[in-house]
Amino acid sequence: MCLYSSVKLEEPSISLTSPHSMAIYSPDKISLTEGSSFSITCSTHSRYSGGVFYLKKDNMNTSEMLPSFGHSIFYLAYFKFPALESKHQGEYTCVYSVNISSMSFSSVPSKSLQLIVVVTSSSSVVAGVVVTLVVLLLVLVIGYLVWRRRWRSAGAMVQFINRLGGAIKQDAEERSNKIFDGRDHNAQVNEHTGHSHGSADKSVDVDSENCVEKVTEDLAGRVCYELEPLVLS
Secondary structure (H helix, E strand, O other): OOOOOOOOOOOOEEEEEOOOOOEEEOOOEEEEEOOOOEEEEEEEEOOOOOOEEEEEEOOOOOEEEEEOEEEOOEEEEEEEEOOOOHHHOEEEEEEEEEEEOOEEEEOOOOOOEEEEEEOOOHHHHHHHHHHHHHHHHHHHHHHHHHHHHHHHHHHHHHHHHHHHHHHHHHHHHHHHHHHHHHHHHHHHHHHHHHHHHHHHHHHHHHHHHHHHHHHHHHHHHHHHHHHHHHHHO
């Protein structure tokens, strides 16, 4: 039979896990907002398994106890606080304890962790709401100004395109009118030229008839002149 007169246990460690799962190992002091959730972790290296952890708070005779879990020589326990209250404020320490042959052995307390509860006042809540509304209003105003600027740019572009299209259409109409005017002018010139040629042809025909008639008259007179002496003799 083996008797244990004394068992030396290593000093445990204390740490805190924040609501955002960011572990802060062995802090001396930490501040948390009222209503937030967190957990305190007690851990130790020991060759004695099956122990328990005690979470002790200053100015309190009672403490919370949780069985340790782990493997090999590392053991730990989580003390969870779902919603932080002002009564949770204070200094906390961890103690590891084991039973060997119906004898209880405990480690020395860990270094203390001071927890400060920050109470949120109504004025702070109102200020937060006001700041949020102001930021939201600024975002809306900036968004409106950006949208208005883009809308104006789009409107100016549409006007430019419409004016450009109108100018092109007007230029095409002017060119078409010029082409039609040119065709009418050529037709008039051709018609005038035709009339001139017709008048000239008529004048030539009249002159030819006059000439024929004159030649005929001259020829008849000449014949009569030549034949007249013959009749007298």
